[in-house]
Amino acid sequence: MKIIALAGNPNVGKSTVFNSLTGLHQHTGNWPGKTVSNASGKFKYNNKQYKIYDLPGTYSLISHSEEEEVARDFICFSKYDLIIVVCDAVCLERNLNLVLQTLEITKKVIVCVNLMDEAKKKKINIDLKKLSNILGVPVVGTSARNKNGINELLDNLENTDFNPIEIKYDEEVEDAINILIPYLEDKVKVLNPRWVAINLINYEESLYKKITSYLNYDLLKDKIIKNQLIYIKENGNYNIVDNLVKKSEQITKEVISYENKNYKQKDLKIDKITTSKLFGIPLMIAMLMVIFWLTIKGANYPSDLLFNFFSFLEIYILKFLEFLNIPQFLIDLLISGVYKVLSWVVAVMLPPMAIFFPLFTLLEDLGFLPRIAFNLDKMFKKCRACGKQALTMCMGFGCNAVGVSGARIIDSPRERLIAILTNVFVPCNGRFPTMITLITIFFIGINGNSFLSVIILTMVILLGFLLTFLVSYFLSKTILKGVPSSFTLELPPYRKPQIGKVIIRSIFDRILFVLGRAVVVAVPAGALIWLLANLHINDISLLNHICSFLDPFGKMIGMDGVILISFILGFPANEIVIPIILMAYMSTGNLVEYESLESLRTILVNNGWTITTAICVLIFSLCHFPCSTTCLTIKKETGSYKWTLLAIIIPTLIGLLLCFLINNISNFI
Amino acid sequence: MYLCDMEIGDKAIIKKIVAKDNIKRRLLDIGLIEGTNVECVLKSPFNDPIAYLIRGAIIAIRKEDCNKIEVDLI
Numbered sequence: 001m002k003i004i005a006l007a008g009n010p011n012v013g014k015s016t017v018f019n020s021l022t023g024l025h026q027h028t029g030n031w032p033g034k035t036v037s038n039a040s041g042k043f044k045y046n047n048k049q050y051k052i053y054d055l056p057g058t059y060s061l062i063s064h065s066e067e068e069e070v071a072r073d074f075i076c077f078s079k080y081d082l083i084i085v086v087c088d089a090v091c092l093e094r095n096l097n098l099v100l101q102t103l104e105i106t107k108k109v110i111v112c113v114n115l116m117d118e119a120k121k122k123k124i125n126i127d128l129k130k131l132s133n134i135l136g137v138p139v140v141g142t143s144a145r146n147k148n149g150i151n152e153l154l155d156n157l158e159n160t161d162f163n164p165i166e167i168k169y170d171e172e173v174e175d176a177i178n179i180l181i182p183y184l185e186d187k188v189k190v191l192n193p194r195w196v197a198i199n200l201i202n203y204e205e206s207l208y209k210k211i212t213s214y215l216n217y218d219l220l221k222d223k224i225i226k227n228q229l230i231y232i233k234e235n236g237n238y239n240i241v242d243n244l245v246k247k248s249e250q251i252t253k254e255v256i257s258y259e260n261k262n263y264k265q266k267d268l269k270i271d272k273i274t275t276s277k278l279f280g281i282p283l284m285i286a287m288l289m290v291i292f293w294l295t296i297k298g299a300n301y302p303s304d305l306l307f308n309f310f311s312f313l314e315i316y317i318l319k320f321l322e323f324l325n326i327p328q329f330l331i332d333l334l335i336s337g338v339y340k341v342l343s344w345v346v347a348v349m350l351p352p353m354a355i356f357f358p359l360f361t362l363l364e365d366l367g368f369l370p371r372i373a374f375n376l377d378k379m380f381k382k383c384r385a386c387g388k389q390a391l392t393m394c395m396g397f398g399c400n401a402v403g404v405s406g407a408r409i410i411d412s413p414r415e416r417l418i419a420i421l422t423n424v425f426v427p428c429n430g431r432f433p434t435m436i437t438l439i440t441i442f443f444i445g446i447n448g449n450s451f452l453s454v455i456i457l458t459m460v461i462l463l464g465f466l467l468t469f470l471v472s473y474f475l476s477k478t479i480l481k482g483v484p485s486s487f488t489l490e491l492p493p494y495r496k497p498q499i500g501k502v503i504i505r506s507i508f509d510r511i512l513f514v515l516g517r518a519v520v521v522a523v524p525a526g527a528l529i530w531l532l533a534n535l536h537i538n539d540i541s542l543l544n545h546i547c548s549f550l551d552p553f554g555k556m557i558g559m560d561g562v563i564l565i566s567f568i569l570g571f572p573a574n575e576i577v578i579p580i581i582l583m584a585y586m587s588t589g590n591l592v593e594y595e596s597l598e599s600l601r602t603i604l605v606n607n608g609w610t611i612t613t614a615i616c617v618l619i620f621s622l623c624h625f626p627c628s629t630t631c632l633t634i635k636k637e638t639g640s641y642k643w644t645l646l647a648i649i650i651p652t653l654i655g656l657l658l659c660f661l662i663n664n665i666s667n668f669i
Numbered sequence: 670m671y672l673c674d675m676e677i678g679d680k681a682i683i684k685k686i687v688a689k690d691n692i693k694r695r696l697l698d699i700g701l702i703e704g705t706n707v708e709c710v711l712k713s714p715f716n717d718p719i720a721y722l723i724r725g726a727i728i729a730i731r732k733e734d735c736n737k738i739e740v741d742l743i
Contacts, residue, residue, distance in 0.1 A: 059698035091725030094700045241697045248700070249724075264710075264722060271711055271720075271727075280714040374729050378715035381731065387718070411691075486692035488699055489729040491711075491720055 001042075001049040004157070005074055007102060008086035009095050010057030011492050013114045015039075016144040017086055018054040021154070025509055026054060028365075038070060045154045053080075056408075059094070060241065061101045062204050067408040069206065076105060076191075076207075077214050082157065086112045089119035089126055089141070090493060092256060096248035097241075099135065100167055104195045107162040109137045112153055117143035118493065122263035124256060131255045136163040145498065169243045176201050176232040183225050189215060200229055202240040267493050271371065280375045287368070288461065291359045293454045296436055299351035306350065310343035336587065337530025338523050344579035345522045350515060352433035358506040360397055365497035369394050373489055383469050384476035384484045386415040389422075393468065396426035398510065400626055401633040403428075408637075412485040417643065418472045420634055424626045424651045425464040425471070429514055430574040431621050435460060437578055438621075441600045442614040464622050471650060517629075518575035525569045525576055526583065533587035543584060557656055558616030558663030560608065567620065572628045577621065612666040616659040623655035670742060673719065673735035675709035681740035682706055688737040696738075700724040707740065 006014045015026040022041035039054040055074055056067040075083060085102055087095035092113065102109055113128060132139035138156045142149030168174065180197040188196045191211070199207055200219065212218045220226050232238075273279055317339065321331045363369065369391055377387030388410050396403030400423050407419040427435060435457060444453045476482060532543035547561030554560040562584045570577040582600060585607045604614075625648040626634065635644045675681060683705045686693060701707070701723055710727060711720035718729040 060694075062694055062698075093724045094726055097698075097700065239702075241694075242702050245697065245700050245702050245705075264727070267727075268710055275711050275713055275720075277714045374711075374713050374718065374720065377713060377729070377731070378717050381717070387729075387731075484731075484733075486688075486695065486731060486734040488695050488734075489718070490699075491727040491729060 001051055002081040002157070003051050003053070003079065004082045004084060005053040005055055005078075005080050006084050006086055007055050007071055007075055007098065008057060008114075009059055009088060009098060011490070012057070012086050012088040012095065013144050014054055014057065014086045017084070017112060017114060017142065017150075017153075018052065020144050020147050020150045021052060025505055027505075027509065038074065045157065048158070050157065058098065060098060061105070062202075062207065062241070065408060065411040072207070073210060075102060077210065080108075082108050082110060084110045084112050084153070086114050089113045089115045090122060090124065092126060093248050093252040096251055097244050100244045100247060103135070103137070103164045104167060104198065105192060107137070107164045109162070109164065110153070110156055110159070111135060111137060111139045112149075113139060113141045114144050116141045116149065117146060118495070123259035124263065125259065127255045127257075131251070134165065134251055134254065136165045137161075167244065167247060169240065172236045173201070173238050173240060173243065176236065176238065179228055179232060180225065183222070183228060184219070187215065187217060187219065187222070191215070198240055200225070201232060201238050264493075270494060271491065274368070274371050275375055284372055284375060285458065285462075287363070289454050289458050291356065291363075292436075292457050292461075293450060294359060295352050295356040296440065296453045296457070297450050298355045299433075299436065300440065302351040302354075303347055306343075306347035310347055314339065314343075332534070333527060333530050337583075338526040341522045341526030341529070341576065341579045341583050342519060344582065345518050345576055346515065348437050348578060349430075349433045349518065349575045350511070352436045353429055353511050353514065354507060356432060357398065357429055357510055358503045360394075361502045361506045362497045362499065364394070365495065365502055367492050367494045370489060370491050374491060377489070379469060380472070381484045383473040384415075384482065385418045385472045386410045386412065386484065386487055387489060388487065389415070389419040389468075389472070392419045392423060393426045393465075396423045396428060397432070398429055399514070400424055400426070400428045400630040404630060404633045404637055411487065412482075414476075414480050414482045415485060417480055417638065418475050420637060421475065421643070421647050421650060422468045422471050424630065424647065425468045425623060427461065427464060427622055428574070428627075428630075429510070430518065430627065434574060434578050434621050435618055438614060438618055441598075442604060442609070443611075460618055460622055463619075467623065467654060471654070514575070518573040521573040522576045522579065525580060528569070529580055529584055530587060533584065541587075543587065547584075556663065557620075557659035558612050558666070559620065559659065560613075562607070563613075563617060563620075567624060570627075571625065574621070574627055610666075612663060616662055619658050619662065620655045623651040623658065625652050670740055671736045672707070672721070672730070672738040672740050673732050675707075675719075675721075675740065675742075677709050677712060679742060680706065680708045681742045683738060684741050685739040686737065687739070688734060692734050692737075696734075699726065699728050701728075701738075706743075 006018055008014045015028045018024070018039065018041065019026055019028070022043045024041045026039050040051060042049065042051050053074065055071040058068040058071040061072045061075060083102055083106060085099045087099065099111055113126060119126060128139045128141050138159045138161060140149055140153045140156055142153055144150065177194060177197045180200060181193050184193040184196050196211065199211065274283060314335065318335055321334065372394065373387045373390035376390045380387045380389050391409065392403045392407045395406040403423040403426065404420050407416045410416040410419055439453045439456050443456060444450070529543065532546065533541050535542050537545065546565060550561030550564050554564045563581055566577045566580040566584065569580055582603055585603050631644055631648065634647045635641065638644065683701060683703050685703060686696060688696065705723065708722040709719060710722050717732045719735060720727050720729040
């Protein structure tokens, strides 16, 4: 089986090429840094088996951040048969830099110039044949989104016509390289001695360490090499990468012609508005509100339908179970415990998820997210954090665990930790519907003013943003002291979102996955709650015992024991919090006929809920411990229990404090 | 004149980069070296960062970094 790797600058469509080659569905999005770890897949073409890796995007092989290191290490030190360097046709020049760097390591390279359709739209002509002649390796033009050129790329996988150009540096660099090569040849094993020489001259610590551990030999401990290097360094100043940048510029001039020099104008016109002083930030908030409104407005009806469907189904399941002669105890457990929680998780959570997630993905596809980071960077800088944290927060809307691992796009380890520790203040796809449901059933009513719901929800989200900033600032001043580091952020061209594909993919890849997890958790949680409610000690159910134990504490922070238990049981999946609350109330005796969402409000009110309770639950669902998946991800990403614990303590403490304050203020009023 | 002093629409050539290693390499990555043409295209709502057209891509850079890059207007 042949091994292939896809390399390339961030956001050039590597994942799209990967998907069209393998038929898999890696998540794609129009912003740099989408892929943070190697994804791999297998495919067959012309009866040959291939294994292909999708490397995270990197601008050069001198890496800065962890995700770039993943790509660099693969290209430099792994075994493979072919590297496909994917380039962006719209800004080929910068992409060529990586092509040239890769060619210094291996000659087995195919250049895939992707986004040819975008270039065509912008009237940029690229002479691929000439490019192939200059580079000395196969060059294929593709528009991976429309699958154009993919067959040609497949046909070239067995092409071994590699005769890559020798990249000549300035004379003094070449002299220096030639001095070193003879001493390196017998020591660098399969690595290319010329490449090792270049990297000794252009010393970069992390890469050097990797070379040392790969060779199991410290080249600089070799006296001759060390002396030669000292001699070289004394005799000149070597700007290796400058040479490559200039070479790319020269090649680009030969292969590209622009019919319309001002091809950026249309995007810039839009950006002038989306990033303007007056409209920039209001527009972002408005966009968020529109998405919320569509979600709230759109979720009610299917929710009600699902509710009816599940109650309808319940009768038949009950009949079936009775037919099987199962003991009554077990039937109750299955129906009143497991089935009820399960059906509520689906009925209440599925519709908002199914609407919100695709809508948000569309924004992502369009290329709007980097603009948010651009607009907000100054605020992050004030908090001594990185503007790219805005991107990780956006990912958090989908799933906090994804937001946490996405923090790899942040170079500085300090700023990355800040992003990881604060990600939970963005409500994820599991908590977000919890909030919507709560607002709908408690504050507004099903047919109530949905605009008001949007306002409430937006306030909660903005509170989350505010907390993110405050906590980031606080961390930067205390345990994560430091000054903001420098960064560059690319604003990619807007691309027309592939609406149909986005909807289908987000339903199949994300929503069903998340829902599946919730269902898996809901089954034991439902059974547990039912058992607690129906096993009695001294004529009082276990649930009552526990609740009355937790009640005083819960009351202090505006909630009650049932709510606290539900949050704890919701640790593996926040989606089940509201269903568990309702179920627990119903099983403790206040039985209410529930036919629709409307009746849910009655259950809550009958159990002592006031406006204060609802606000406290809202706030607490915004700030409490991250779900188990997120905690595991934090542990994995930070490699430390200390930081994981802190990621749990910080939001929980803030949540408790806020709820305590709200409760006391409302008592006072 | 420095990169951060450019107004929207200004075009310039990079004259000198007096930045520390880390950011210098970042700038190298995006092809910003001495002699590169840049155009100032966008300012964020708080005037920082500022976005430039560099070798066909729009790149945002923070003020602290821009003011270490000398340019000549063209």
